[in-house]
Amino acid sequence: MFKKRICKTMRFLYLFNIIIALIICANHSFAANKKLKTIYVSPKGGVVEHKGQKIETISLNGSFKDVKAGDEIVFTKGIYLDRFFLKKKRGTKQNPIIIKGDGHNVIFDGDRSQPKSSGLPCFEIAESEWIEIENLQFRQCWPMSIRITSS
Numbered sequence: 745m746f747k748k749r750i751c752k753t754m755r756f757l758y759l760f761n762i763i764i765a766l767i768i769c770a771n772h773s774f775a776a777n778k779k780l781k782t783i784y785v786s787p788k789g790g791v792v793e794h795k796g797q798k799i800e801t802i803s804l805n806g807s808f809k810d811v812k813a814g815d816e817i818v819f820t821k822g823i824y825l826d827r828f829f830l831k832k833k834r835g836t837k838q839n840p841i842i843i844k845g846d847g848h849n850v851i852f853d854g855d856r857s858q859p860k861s862s863g864l865p866c867f868e869i870a871e872s873e874w875i876e877i878e879n880l881q882f883r884q885c886w887p888m889s890i891r892i893t894s895s
Contacts, residue, residue: 867891
């Protein structure tokens with residue numbers, strides 16, 4: 745009888761330790777992948793409607809100097825005529841900096857943003873790490889749409 749109680753107690757402690765370990769790992773995982781802030785960008789900046797709410801946005805000429813690991817830069821729908829340039833920003837494997845278009849109508853238009861002889865891309869990232877780019881469209885960007893250097 746005494747041996748059975750010890751075995752049941754040991755099994756309980758073993759399972760209890762596993763559950764605690766899983767909870768700790770889950771909390772660490774969620775904390776490691778937390779989004780710090782979202783910066784909304786629109787072609788002209790200012791207040792725009794986004795998913796039924798009015799939000800404050802910056803233009804491409806706005807400041808991206810405070811972007812940190814875990815931040816998200818969201819381009820609202822529209823045609824972007826200016827260049828996007830991000831330099832010396834560091835995400836991490838667990839908390840990358842995410843740059844994304846919101847929907848299918850986020851277009852960087854190179855034909856109207858600069859003369860074709862300039863040779864500048866519509867979208868440039870330099871000296872940066874752990875940056876994810878998703879859901880952006882480019883048209884008439886010459887000689888290239890995206891340039892990523894020293895990253």
